[in-house]
Amino acid sequence: MEFSVDPAARDRLAELREWGEKEVRPVGLEADRAGCPIPVGHPFFDRCLARGDGRTRWPGPGRKPAGPRMSIVTQLLLAEEFAYWDRGVMIATPGPGLPEQSVLGLGTEEQKERFLGPFLEPDRPRWACFAMTEPGAGSDAAAIQTTARRDRDGWILNGAKCFIGSASRSDWILVQATLDPSKGRKAQRAFFVPQGTPGLGPFKIEKKMGLKAYESTSFSLDDVRVPGAYLLGGDGPREHTAGFKAAMQTFNAGRPVIAANAVGIARAALDEALRYARAHELLGRARVRDRIEAMARKVRMARLVCLRAGQLADQQRANIVEASMSKALAAQVAQEATSEGLEILGLAGGRGDELIEKLYRDAKAMDIVEGTGQIQRMIIARKLVGLPR
């Protein structure tokens, strides 16, 4: 099992490291201390656009992708590096975000042009988001209650969503809804809902313990009307498969990325613990050395499992087990490493002025988003020993 990255990827990593240290960590700490998301008009977002962030991977109408696609292993290394500096800022960074993969895979050409087109050369920071979770449906995504009802040539949506990243600032929201709540995943469809559509909102930014740089938002859909052309995959025969499949595509591609993020947070905790222990001459103590050794060993282990999930995807081989293993393991390692780091700093960590305390609060979400640890373990067990559904 060998992982290699080409010189171009090395350059990107070095560039990201510089950006992370100079821009990402400071703006993340600023948002954390202020206790609210980075404001839409913050100059940080203009600097993101200036360095080429915020764009879609869609090449544009009738165009083929320019150059070879970046390998998934490289994408995971970049995701680790970004989260090392600040995972909340990574999600706050403008762009078509979580739903882009579903639109690329299942959207019609017209939908790509309409919804991804503005992200080709964004004239301002633009966001998009994916809304699945509801007050009564998190892990059990098949239980969503937001309904979609046909209305002449369009659809009417009603329901409520919660904890949706960047919703109030998104140009459009890909909303997961059901044609019949009693029919589970088969009845699910995904709809583009542009910002400003009557009945969408109000938006309420949730209070959260960590990752404060980006907004997690609740909103309702009250007789929201969208045209038939806004049903992901189009209003034709594909509509029957594009609903739950879109959601699962988003989550399957996302798990190793969350794992890489968790590895980044764990590595930052390790570096913080080492920095503090060196500065305070604690490395001579066996109890401190043992903890640092255990942190380093676990960070390495989690990174290897994560890269293996990415390598299998690069080879277009099944990686469901590895993707779930990587997320279950790395999220746990991030929680352990930040907790150990906090303990090594002792009172200094507990006061809340040190980065380690923020990392400790940020790490927990890695275990929750895109399928909790328990859900990953169920997926793995089901695949390995065929537990009943």
Ligand SMILES: Cc1cc2nc3c(=O)[nH]c(=O)nc-3n(C[C@H](O)[C@H](O)[C@H](O)COP(=O)(O)OP(=O)(O)OC[C@H]3O[C@@H](n4cnc5c(N)ncnc54)[C@H](O)[C@@H]3O)c2cc1C
């Ligand atoms: C920071 C953050 C950002 C988020 N961003 C988004 C977003 O952009 N879009 C979006 O749609 N959602 C988002 N979410 C929501 C997230 O996907 C859900 O929180 C997650 O799916 C878990 O759902 P829940 O919180 O309702 O927990 P529940 O599903 O109610 O679970 C509660 C507990 O029970 C356990 N559990 C549940 N079912 C089982 C089972 N069958 N077996 C064993 N244990 C089980 C869970 O592991 C968990 O520990 C975000 C959440 C957070 C915290």
